[in-house]
Amino acid sequence: MKAVVHEGKAGFEGLEYTEFLEIQPKVGEVVVKLKTAGLNHRDLFVLNRHQPTDPPLIIGSDGAGVIASVGEGVTTVNVGDEVIINPGLGWKENSDAPPPGFEIVGLPFHGTFAEAVVLPAENVEPKPEYLTWEEAGVLSLAALTAYRALFTRGKVKPGMKVLIPGIGSGVATFLLQFAKAVGTTVYVTSRSEEKCKKALELGADKAIDSNDDWNEALGGEKMDLVIECVGAATFNKSLDQLRPGGTLVTFGASAGDDVQINIRSFFYGQFNLLGSTMGSTEEYKEMLQFIQEHQIKPVVDQMYPLSQFDQGFDRLKAAAQLGKIGFYIG
Template identity: 60%
Template sequence: MKAIVHAHPEGFSGLRVMEMDEPVPGPGEVVVSLQASGLNHRDIWTVFKKRNDPVILGSDGAGVVEAIGTGVNRVEVGQEVIINPSLGWPLKSDAPPEGFEILGFPKHGTFAEKVRVPVENIEPKPQHLTWEEAGVLPLAALTAYRALFTRGQVKEGEHVLVPGIGSGVATFILLMAKAVGAQVTVTSRSKEKRDQALQLGADAAIDSHGDWAEQMAGEQVDLVVDSVGPATFDQSLDRLRPGGRFVNFGETTGKAVKLPLRPFFFGQFTLMGTTMGSAEEFREMLRFISDHQIRPVIDKIYPFTEAQNAFLRMEEGEQFGKICFVASL
């Protein structure tokens, strides 16, 4: 089968499309014939990890059950499914359990014509989604759901700030927050992305390079959901109301920030980290997007043969929404 793999050397030059052995389901596993899959920042970080053998990248995917292993009785061949990339995290908890992994490294992932996963990691495909929309949904939507609801505890009428709109997770946060009646302000250096966010329903979109307090007329927010890190941390914290919550799930501009302690403890802020989510939250998220008929924002669709172009587009931050892969166009 055809697959996007990473081997030697490290970096994007190690990306290639090659024939890999077709997976065979073991006990408690299924093989899914993939219709579409989605690119995430995790895939970019993964190409810079050292490895001995080629690994199929990709965490997102949706398709049709092709084969089932022994002991599998809750799904049937031919069923349309979506893949939960959180391996070994069944129930909602404060943090992932020991042994938690994400599909796509070190185990083979979804940038292939077929993938093998535990049966507990598939759920029925939401009927209102196309294959491309379902294929790009899992990792980003799960991350957004846990950040916004499990950790952030967002409520109707609250004001949410989303720095750096444009990523798949950030667009999901915008759509989900609006679905529960929150006010949403986003930031971006790009006027085009700010305009796109307003079209998606954002209440305000401000220039990341400007003075946030001035652009927001001094208004503060109840919740910041951030993945940018150092480049925007101080301005984000400054816009948080006393007693507000700050949830971080990424580090796109650096690995560390300086935390101004006096504003932090006088502000009575709550700072939380989050990543991915459990199978329980994945099911909650699917019900939520079905109930509210939320559709992922798809930036571009690429065939496997254009994998390097897709990776570079994300690396350079040009996308708005999710980048999708299909085996061929």
């Protein structure tokens, strides 16, 4: 089968669209013939974590397709079923943190940038019928990350004021749609005028330039909840927007991970600072139910043939996207 494989060289130089031996399912596993797959920032990080001396690895965490075969003991799905992939491995029930052994599809196990992928049967769910293949293929990792950060960790409630810095990412666009669906007031930031305009079209109540003075641009309004994924470039500005007793949830550091804060201001502000990563199978199923109830669709930025994976990576590295980048496969 054709696949995007990382092998022999560090970073992007080690990626190649090539032939790879198709893997057969073991007990409790299924083979999904993929229609589409989604690109995430995690795929960039994997290129540095997977070493040139490691065995060849098919990367990619998101995807959707059709069950091609099932291993012994699988009774939950059948050949021909249309499914969407939950990329979290080994985290079943919602808990304070992932259990030992939690992994994500695409490292250390083979991922979705291929014509087929082998997964535990428990990691596929019926594809929501209202989603296209393009939308289903880019949904899971970003939507699950957004769901846990906003609901499980952030305890979002109707009427809250929510700030989402860096609206261009896939997770951020889900955060915006999810937060509006539950009746919050949502503010976003971006350096891009085009992304600010698109965010307003998606329902944001206000979109401001990330380079502006946020206090001034927001008219002095303070937030109940900030969901932060940018990192060092915006972290202290995000903290400064919290009301006394407000909560900041962070799950990313695309713009740097070394942050200094004024601890005195932090404890006098009675702030809550929470980390979040991906989510459990329980939360994944809740997320799928939530998006179907509210008919929420991913914002799809660009789709490329898998053979043109380099174009998708270039767009992601340049932060040119608004929403999700994906690949056509089958």
